[in-house]
Amino acid sequence: MTKTETKKTKSWIRWNAVVPFVIFLAILFVYFHFFFDHNLRKGLEWAGYKAMGAEVDIADLETSFWHANLHIHDIQMTNAEKPSENSLEIGDIRFGMLWDAFLRMKFVVNEATVDNIRFATTRKNPGRVAPPEPPKTGPSFMEKDSEELKQQALAEAQQKYADNFVGDLAAVLGGADSKAQLGKIEGTLASKEKADKIEADLKAKQDAWNQKLKSLPQSKDIQALGDRLGKVKYQDFKNPQELQASLQELNSIVQQGDAYSKQLNGVSQDFDKDLKGMDTEVKDLDAQIKADTKSLEARFHLPSINTKDLTRALFNKYLGKYMAKINRYRALAEKYLPPKLFKKDQPKVADESIQPHPREKGVTYEFTHPKSYPLLWVKKVRISSEAGSSPDAGNVRGEITNITSNQRLIGTPTIASVDADFPANNIHGASLKMTLDDTQAESLVTYKMAVASYPVSGNDLVNSPDVQIALKTATGKMDVSGELKALRDFKMNIDNEFNGAQFDIAAKDATVLGILKGAFAHLPAVNLKGTASGYLPSISFDVESNVGSELEKALHQQIDAKIAEARKQIENYVNGEVQKTRDQINKQTQQIRDQFNDQVKKLQDQLNGQKKQVEAKSDQAKKDAENQAKKSLGNGGQKAVDDLKKKFGL
Amino acid sequence: MSLLLKQFYSFFQLLNSETGINQLAAGLACGLLLGFAPALSLQTFLVIFLVFFFRIQMGAAILSAFFFKLVAFLFDPLADSLGRAVLESQALRPLFVSLYNMPLVPMTRFNNSIVMGSMVISLVLLVPAFFVFRILIEKYRATVLARFQQSKLWHAYKASAFYNWYSKYHQLYG
Numbered sequence: 120m121t122k123t124e125t126k127k128t129k130s131w132i133r134w135n136a137v138v139p140f141v142i143f144l145a146i147l148f149v150y151f152h153f154f155f156d157h158n159l160r161k162g163l164e165w166a167g168y169k170a171m172g173a174e175v176d177i178a179d180l181e182t183s184f185w186h187a188n189l190h191i192h193d194i195q196m197t198n199a200e201k202p203s204e205n206s207l208e209i210g211d212i213r214f215g216m217l218w219d220a221f222l223r224m225k226f227v228v229n230e231a232t233v234d235n236i237r238f239a240t241t242r243k244n245p246g247r248v249a250p251p252e253p254p255k256t257g258p259s260f261m262e263k264d265s266e267e268l269k270q271q272a273l274a275e276a277q278q279k280y281a282d283n284f285v286g287d288l289a290a291v292l293g294g295a296d297s298k299a300q301l302g303k304i305e306g307t308l309a310s311k312e313k314a315d316k317i318e319a320d321l322k323a324k325q326d327a328w329n330q331k332l333k334s335l336p337q338s339k340d341i342q343a344l345g346d347r348l349g350k351v352k353y354q355d356f357k358n359p360q361e362l363q364a365s366l367q368e369l370n371s372i373v374q375q376g377d378a379y380s381k382q383l384n385g386v387s388q389d390f391d392k393d394l395k396g397m398d399t400e401v402k403d404l405d406a407q408i409k410a411d412t413k414s415l416e417a418r419f420h421l422p423s424i425n426t427k428d429l430t431r432a433l434f435n436k437y438l439g440k441y442m443a444k445i446n447r448y449r450a451l452a453e454k455y456l457p458p459k460l461f462k463k464d465q466p467k468v469a470d471e472s473i474q475p476h477p478r479e480k481g482v483t484y485e486f487t488h489p490k491s492y493p494l495l496w497v498k499k500v501r502i503s504s505e506a507g508s509s510p511d512a513g514n515v516r517g518e519i520t521n522i523t524s525n526q527r528l529i530g531t532p533t534i535a536s537v538d539a540d541f542p543a544n545n546i547h548g549a550s551l552k553m554t555l556d557d558t559q560a561e562s563l564v565t566y567k568m569a570v571a572s573y574p575v576s577g578n579d580l581v582n583s584p585d586v587q588i589a590l591k592t593a594t595g596k597m598d599v600s601g602e603l604k605a606l607r608d609f610k611m612n613i614d615n616e617f618n619g620a621q622f623d624i625a626a627k628d629a630t631v632l633g634i635l636k637g638a639f640a641h642l643p644a645v646n647l648k649g650t651a652s653g654y655l656p657s658i659s660f661d662v663e664s665n666v667g668s669e670l671e672k673a674l675h676q677q678i679d680a681k682i683a684e685a686r687k688q689i690e691n692y693v694n695g696e697v698q699k700t701r702d703q704i705n706k707q708t709q710q711i712r713d714q715f716n717d718q719v720k721k722l723q724d725q726l727n728g729q730k731k732q733v734e735a736k737s738d739q740a741k742k743d744a745e746n747q748a749k750k751s752l753g754n755g756g757q758k759a760v761d762d763l764k765k766k767f768g769l
Numbered sequence: 770m771s772l773l774l775k776q777f778y779s780f781f782q783l784l785n786s787e788t789g790i791n792q793l794a795a796g797l798a799c800g801l802l803l804g805f806a807p808a809l810s811l812q813t814f815l816v817i818f819l820v821f822f823f824r825i826q827m828g829a830a831i832l833s834a835f836f837f838k839l840v841a842f843l844f845d846p847l848a849d850s851l852g853r854a855v856l857e858s859q860a861l862r863p864l865f866v867s868l869y870n871m872p873l874v875p876m877t878r879f880n881n882s883i884v885m886g887s888m889v890i891s892l893v894l895l896v897p898a899f900f901v902f903r904i905l906i907e908k909y910r911a912t913v914l915a916r917f918q919q920s921k922l923w924h925a926y927k928a929s930a931f932y933n934w935y936s937k938y939h940q941l942y943g
Contacts, residue, residue: 222872481883486869
C-alpha cells in the first residue's frame with residue numbers, strides 16, 4: 120500500500136485531536152483550580168478600587184465550579200477621607216448559584232450570607248486613595264463643569280455666610296471697634312457730599328445777594344430825598360405860582376420814594392424765594408442722611424435675627440459632612456446607573472457624534488412564562504454579625520429578600536430589613552426598612568432608618584474668628600424616612616435629637632461669651648429636623664431646629680439693644696459728619712437773612728419817615744395857601760377863594 | 770502562533786494539491802458560520818468542536834471566519850431587522866418561550882435580534898456556500914494552478930536543489 124493510498128483511507132474523525140483536547144482541558148482545569156480564584160480576587164479588588172475611588176482588599180476568595188458557589192472572606196473598603204480606616208469591613212460573603220438556572224444563563228441564588236459587618240475599623244496599613252480626576256480640557260469641560268464649579272462656589276459662599284452670620288452677631292454684641300471702621304469711610308458719604316455742595320451754593324448766593332444789596336438805594340440816597348424835602352417851601356407863599364412849584368417838588372419826592380420802595384420789595388421777594396430753595400435743599404440733605412444711615416447699617420452687616428438663619432448658621436457645618444457623603448454616593452450612582460434613569464424627562468438633543476453600530480446592542484428579548492427564572496434572582500440575603508467576634512463588630516440581624524432583575528416576573532418587591540447594635544461604638548437600636556417596588560408602572564423606593572442612640576462628639580458648628588461653637592458631646596437619636604419615585608422624585612425627612620448636649624463655646628469678647636454660654640446652658644434637648652426633596656440630581660435641603668428658636672429668644676433682647684446701639688452709633692456718625700456742615704449752612708443763611716432784613720428795614724423805615732414828612736409838608740402848604748387867600752380877600756371874597764381852590768385843584 | 774501559521778500553510782498546501790476539496794469547502798463553510806456567530810456563544814464552541822474533531826480544514830475555517838466576520842459586520846443592520854421580525858413573530862412565540870427556558874439553548878443568545886438575524890442568514894447560506902466553495906476550488910485548480918505549474922518559473926523551482934531537499938523532508942516528516 121502506497122503512502123497516498125494510506126492518506127485516502129483516513130477517517131473523517133480526527134482521533135489525533137483527542138490528546139490536544141485533553142491537554143487543553145487539563146490546562147483549563149489547572150487554571151481554574153489554582154489561578155482563577157486569585158485572578159478573580161484581584162479583578163474584584165481592582166473593580167472596587169475603580170468604583171469606590173479607594174482601595175478595596177479581599178483577604179481570600181474561593182469558588183467551586185461543581186457547587187457553583189462563591190465564598191469571599193474579609194472585604195475591607197478603605198475610607199477615602201481617612202485612609203487609615205475602613206469605611207466598611209465585611210467578614211464573610213457566601214452564596215451558591217443554582218445549576219439548573221445557570222444552564223439557562225440565569226443567575227439564581229437561594230440564600231446568600233453576609234457575616235460580621237463592621238464600620239470604621241482601623242486598617243493595618245493606610246489604603247490607597249484614587250487621585251482626583253485631572254480637569255477635562257476643551258469646550259466640553261466649560262459646558263459640563265462650569266455648572267459644577269458654580270454650585271461649588273455657591274456652596275462655599277453659603278458656608279462662609281453661615282460663619283459670618285454668627286461672626287456679625289458677635290461683632291454687634293461685642294461692640295467691635297466700629298469707630299475705626301467708620302473712620303475709613305469718611306468722605307464717601309453721599310450726605311456729606313451734598314452738604315458740601317449746599318455750602319458752596321450758599322457762598323455763591325451770598326455773593327449775589329451782596330451785589331444786589333449794593334444796587335439797592337443807599338441811606339445817602341434817602342437822605343438826599345430828605346434834603347430835597349427840607350428845601351421845599353410849605354408856608355408863606357407869595358403867590359400861587361410859588362405854591363404850585365412847592366407842590367410839584369413834593370410830588371416828585373413822593374414818586375422817587377415809591378420807586379425806592381418798589382426796588383426794595385422786589386429784592387426782598389427774590390431773597391425769600393432763594394431762602395425757600397435753600398430750605399428745600401436742606402430737607403433733601405436730611406433725607407440723604409437717613410439713606411446713608413441705612414446704607415451704613417447694611418455695610419456693617421447689622422443682622423436681623425430669625426430662627427431659620429440661626430439654625431442654618433449653626434448646623435450648616437454639622438450637616439455639611441453628611442451632605443458631602445450624600446453627594447459622593449449620588450455621584451457614584453450617576454456614574455454607574457444607566458443614563459436614562461437620571462435623564463428620563465430631559466428633552467432629546469440630536470447627537471452629532473458617531474452613532475454606535477447596531478452590533479453593539481441589538482434588541483434582547485425575554486421569553487418568560489410564570490415559572491421562568493429571571494436573569495438575576497437572589498432570593499434571600501441573610502446578614503448577621505455578632506458583637507465580640509472582633510473589637511468593632513456589632514450585633515447585626517437582617518435580611519434582604521428577592522433582589523431580582525425582573526420583579527414583575529416573580530411578583531414581589533425587594534425588601535430589606537436590618538436591625539443592628541454596635542456596643543463598642545455605643546450605637547444602639549439601629550434599624551433599616553427599605554422596599555424597592557418595581558412591580559407597578561412607576562418604581563417606588565421607600566426607606567425608613569432609625570438609630571435609637573448614638574454618640575456625638577467633637578462637631579464644629581461655628582468656627583468664625585469671633586465665635587467658635589462646637590457640639591462637644593451628646594447622645595443622638597435619629598429617624599430618617601423618605602421615598603424615591605421613578606428613580607427621580609426624591610423625598611427625605613431627617614429627625615435628629617441630641618440629648619445631654621454639651622457645647623464648647625469660645626468668643627473673643629467676654630460679653631458675647633457670657634450671652635452664648637447662658638443661652639446654651641438653658642437649652643433643653645436639641646432637635647434638628649431636615650427635609651430634602653426634588654428631582655435627582657437637583658435636591659433642595661432645608662433644616663430647622665429648636666436651637667434656633669431657643670437661641671433666638673435668649674439672644675434677642677441683648678442683640679436688639681446692641682443693634683440699636685450700633686444703629687445709634689452710625690446715626691451719630693452720619694449726623695456728626697454732616698451736621699457740622701448743616702449747622703454752618705443754617706448759620707450762614709440766618710446771618711444773610713438778618714443782614715438783609717436789617718438793611719432793607721432801615722431803608723424802608725427811613726423812606727417811610729421821609730414820606731410822612733412829605734405828606735405833612737404838603738398838607739401844611741395847602742392849609743397855608745388857604746389861610747392866606749381867606750385873609751386877603753376878606754369875608755366877601757368867598758367866590759375868589761373857591762376860584763383859588765379850583766385853580767390849585769384843592 | 771506557530772500552530773496558526775501551520776494551519777494556514779496546510780490550507781495553501783491542500784488547496785494546491787489534487788485532493789481534499791470537501792475538507793476545504795467544509796472548512797470555508799464552517800468559517801462562514803463562525804463569522805456570523807458571536808464569539809462567546811454555544812454555537813461558536815460547537816463549530817470549533819466540529820472543526821477540531823472532524824476532518825474539516827482548520828486553516829480554511831479560520832481564514833473564512835476572519836473574512837465573514839467583516840461581512841457580518843456590514844450585514845448587521847439587515848440582521849437586526851430580520852432578527853426582530855423572527856423574534857416578534859407570534860407563530861414562533863411558543864417555540865421561543867420553550868427554547869428560552871431550556872437548559873443550554875439560551876447560551877446561543879438566540880433571543881438577541883442581531884444574533885438571531887445573523888444565525889438565519891448564515892444557516893441559509895451554509896449549504897449553498899459549501900457547493901459554491903467546491904466549484905471555486907475546482908476551477909482554481911483547473912485554471913490558475915494548472916497554468917502556474919506550466920510556467921517556466923515553476924519548472925525552474927522544481928529543478929532546484931531546495932525543492933528536492935524540501936520534497937524529501939516532507940515525505941519523511943510530513
